Amino acid sequence: MEGFWQDFSTAPAVGPAYGDRYSVMLGERVLDLPIRPLPQEDKAVASLIANQASFAVIDQLTEAMADLAAGFQPDVVVGLPTLGLTFAPGIARALGHPNYVPLGYSRKFWYRDDLSVPISSITSPDAEKQLFIDPLILPRIAGRRVLVVDDVASTGRSLLAVAKLLAACDVTVAGAVVAMRQGAHDPAADPFPIAHVFTTPRFTRRADGWWPER
Structure with a gap:
């Protein structure tokens, strides 16, 4: 494998004490994600940097996200910068839309x-x-059902900000689709329904490696 996010693995990383990677399943395929320490050095997250991934990985994720997006029946797809814009155009195309709206x-x-x-x-x-x-984009979204697309939902701060911005735009937010939902979350605290392709935990460092937080 040339590096993370470039290809699919044949066997997942085995825990619960992990080294430098954490594995997720995309259908029957295994995708390895690097474990990155946070500024609090005993904490870490599994990382997905979409604009560094191979086309094969992005295509697989976009297809899975588009399947989830169809359930929201949106009129318009809104992509979040920076990495949500990797997925938003492909999802909009898969839904038969003529364009999408980038923030x-x-x-x-x-x-x-x-x-x-x-x-x-x-x-x-x-x-x-x-x-x-x-x-100048407002006429394209006013009065319509909007789907928000991003790469990762973690603390939820980004999507809360988007909810506030779109509230000023006379739209109905049908929901959001992300590739990865990161860490424990309470759906009741989400500003709108959020669908994800896969989940990853946050990690705490112990003597023998990184352990998922429960």
């Missing part, structure tokens, strides 16, 4: 403050950014 971090001069929200994530907790939607 962004880069502010254009015609953007509006009332169509932006602050956003942060578990992997960049000190790098709060601003999430924008282009005002």
